[in-house]
Amino acid sequence: MDGRGRLYGNIRAERLWRTVKDEEVYFHDYLSVSGVRFRPTAYLQLYCRERIHEALGYRTPYEVYSGRPFNLNPRAGLPGHAP
DSSP states (O other): OOOTTOTTTTHHHHHHHHHHHHHTGGGOOOOSHHHHHHHHHHHHHHHHHTOOBGGGTSBOHHHHHHSSOOOSSTTTTSTTOOO
8 A cells, every 4th residue: 555645545446346336236136145245256256357458458357467368168278179
């Protein structure tokens, strides 16, 4: 953290939670506490591994920070398996 009074100290975290609320929380009618716990967690997986980001050159955060693409089919690329 940048300390008290810093304008840009937590801008990334604030933007992330704004996106989670706008794209996930406000569109679902949660019927239980477990739904409230599970759905945003599942959305964060989608956000990091599947959702492309313009600021990252139309790549996912996973691709940028791990240096490799996220593969939705874990068997793809293995010998004897079609992609």
